[in-house]
Amino acid sequence: MTSSTTPAEASASDTPGPDTPVSEWPDLLRALAQDLAAVGYTVDAVARLLGPEAHAALSRDQPVPALVTTRTAGEDPVREPLGAVVRFFLLAQPLQAAALDAVLPGIRSDGLVALGLAEETHDGAGLAASVDLRPYAWDAGDGEIGIWVASDLAAHQRAGVLRTDHVLGIGHASATLVQTTARRPVERALDLGTGCGIQTFHLLGHARHVVATDISDRALAFTRFNLLLNAAALGIDPAHPEDRFELRKGSLLDPVAGETFDLVVSNPPFVITPRTEGESPDGQFTYRDGGLPGDELVARLAAGIGGVLAEGGTAQMLGNWEVRRGHAWHERVRSWVPEGIDAWVLEREEVGPGQYAETWLADASQQRDPRAYHDAYAAYLADFAARDTAAIGFGAIWLRRPAAGQARLDRFEQLTHPLEQPIGPHWLAAVERADWLAAHPDLGAERLVVAEDVTEERHQRPGAEHPGVILLRQGAGFRRTNLMSTELAGFVSACDGELTAGQIASALAALLERDDDGFRKGLLADAANLVADGFLGPHDGATRNREKSA
Structure with a gap:
């Protein structure tokens, strides 16, 4: 037009x-x-x-x-x-x-x-x-x-409490999802809960067509404005914007029921908010409050999102989850994942109910009304106590509907230390390594090399003949640290691509006079874990080069 x-x-x-x-x-x-x-x-x-x-x-x-x-x-x-x-x-x-x-x-x-x-x-x-x-x-x-x-003016730009249909700009959570997304060329992508459109901007760089949804008319209006204002930079023809994107109103997966996508990203309104009897949606902050009790919105999305994934399709989303007293953090999250869907979840932070309440009350400037702040804070504490919630976790959820030949992933880990950003390319490389391992079940026949960012640390008491602690550290990506046995450290030091993993394991068994088959199998199993975590990689370098270029 x-x-x-x-x-x-x-x-x-x-x-x-x-x-x-x-x-x-x-x-x-x-x-x-x-x-x-x-x-x-x-x-x-x-x-x-x-x-x-x-x-x-x-x-x-x-x-x-x-x-x-x-x-x-x-x-x-x-x-x-x-x-x-x-x-x-x-x-x-x-x-x-x-x-x-x-x-x-x-x-x-x-x-x-x-x-x-x-x-x-x-x-x-x-x-x-x-x-x-x-x-x-x-x-x-x-x-x-x-x-x-x-986006809407924020609290530091205008007076008073934010409007409940506030359209958030580029905040910490949206930037985190941008950095976390494992990007690859896809035909169709879905931005679920688009807000002002930030995820769609990035998706247009590697997806032929993007569907962006939101429950808020105002959010969709902001997204459309931003897309058309930046049409040239985003590869959009203003006369035919439907060729690149489509905006739909609706809650959760309702607007795309019956469709499938190669990639889904979502920064949903995951904030856990106390529910009150007779409350109206007009009183909820739509950019953060999904209107459901506890972490039910994230649970429903995690359980249902596999239904809109094409074969081999992936989904990445952010979320909060409640950690019940006496239970491990991942137990509840794992229960959301349906049969047949791969899952890899990173918990990046855990806070107590009080700190959680303070964070989100301040987010909407609700502390400007002391009486309302007191009542809302108390409601948060009572709400968490009613479900025996000891802590609230925040992190990223990766899901996949696996295609034939791909690995089956069921990985839940807590990584609270700083990761290299963007982490998305490293996450993609890690999934590719998992698929490589699934396609090469006999690791003993493969030649392995140490990733270029990996270093070794040895610690020993003064005068000791051997180190008491050997650590393998990553300088990039997930920046993991692996505690090594002397045998595994020797295995890694020999991984230069010249010998197969089986040959190295056999040589170590002979050197240490451990000729039992269990020693060799255990060493190769440990080596497979190092490949999965990116400390080692196949000698062909395909996965290593991808991660290095990230």
């Missing part, structure tokens, strides 16, 4: 939806993109403008240093146009219409109003941003992709 309507005509003839940006004016979207590019509104340029301290503070939702740094731009935006744009869209500082016209001459102030991005201040003295519009960029392998992303 194209239009020759002027911004003034657009403002009069096309009223924005329920406080969301308007995406029906391609000429205005094009003008806005050109103006933002011309002023240099990029991630790197904003970081240079603000400087390290102010930029870091803003990432913590503390705008004061950035306000001080850009004060001149507020006084004279013509001399510092980038600073004026930063103050307007990132710091939510009003500007005169004439100042906006000067720094954004293509879209101008009336065009911003027409697109629902600006509105008159209460005193009528200028215009204020009605959305947060910020630059965002990522490395696509063959170069960086830079776009602009609109």
Whole structure:
């Protein structure tokens, strides 16, 4: 759809939806993109403008240093146009219409109003941003992709408690899912619970077509605006956007019932929230609260998502789960996974009920009402106590409907130390190693090599003849540490691709005078675990090279 309507005509003839940006004016979207590019509104340029301290503070939702740094731009935006744009869209500082016209001459102030991005201040003295519009960029392998992303103004940009249908911007959880996703070329992908669209932006780089769903009309409106504003960068034809993406409204898997996808990603509203009798969905924060008791929403999604996976298809999602008193953290999560579906779950963090309540009450600025904060905090504690919940875990869930010849994975691990980011390529490499092991059951016939990021540490008491502790450490990827026996350390040191694993095991058995078959089998089983974890790899280097290039 194209239009020759002027911004003034657009403002009069096309009223924005329920406080969301308007995406029906391609000429205005094009003008806005050109103006933002011309002023240099990029991630790197904003970081240079603000400087390290102010930029870091803003990432913590503390705008004061950035306000001080850009004060001149507020006084004279013509001399510092980038600073004026930063103050307007990132710091939510009003500007005169004439100042906006000067720094954004293509879209101008009336065009911003027409697109629902600006509105008159209460005193009528200028215009204020009605959305947060910020630059965002990522490395696509063959170069960086830079776009602009609109979302609702956050708590540090506006007064009061967030609206319940708040559309979140690029937050910690969404960035975590971006980094965690194991990316590969696919035909069809699903972004379940799209929010402002961040997962869809990335999926379009390796999926021919993306379906994005959300229960919120406002979220879908923001996503559509962001996709069409950045059509050129995302490979979308504005005249035929349906060729690349489709937006659907609905809860969980309802909008895609009966369909299958090669890849599903989801940052669902997983926050565990106390339920109250007679509560209305209008009182729930839709960006984080799925409206179900406890961790039931994540449980339902984990149990049902395999039904929309094509053969060999994978799903990756974030979630919270309750850890019952006296039970291991993974017991409950494992019970969600249906028969025939592979699972690999990483728990990255565990917190107590009190800390969990504090985190999410602060997230929506609910501490600004002391009485309501007290009542809500108490409700959290009572809710967790009713289910005997000792802790709440957070992490990433990977699921697969395995195809013929692929490994069967049932792996639940707690890794709370820092991982290399993005971890997605390393996760993909790990799954490929598991499939390689399934296709090569006789590891003794294979030649293995040590991964390039692996180092060995030996610790021994002063004067001791042999080390008491031998550790194998990864410097990349999952950054695991493996405690080694002397025999296994000797095996690894001989893995240079010259001898087969069976030959090395047999040589060690002879050297140590352990000629029983059990010793050899045990050593090869330990070696298989090292391959699965990425300490060792096949000599052909296919998996190693993929992980190295990550």
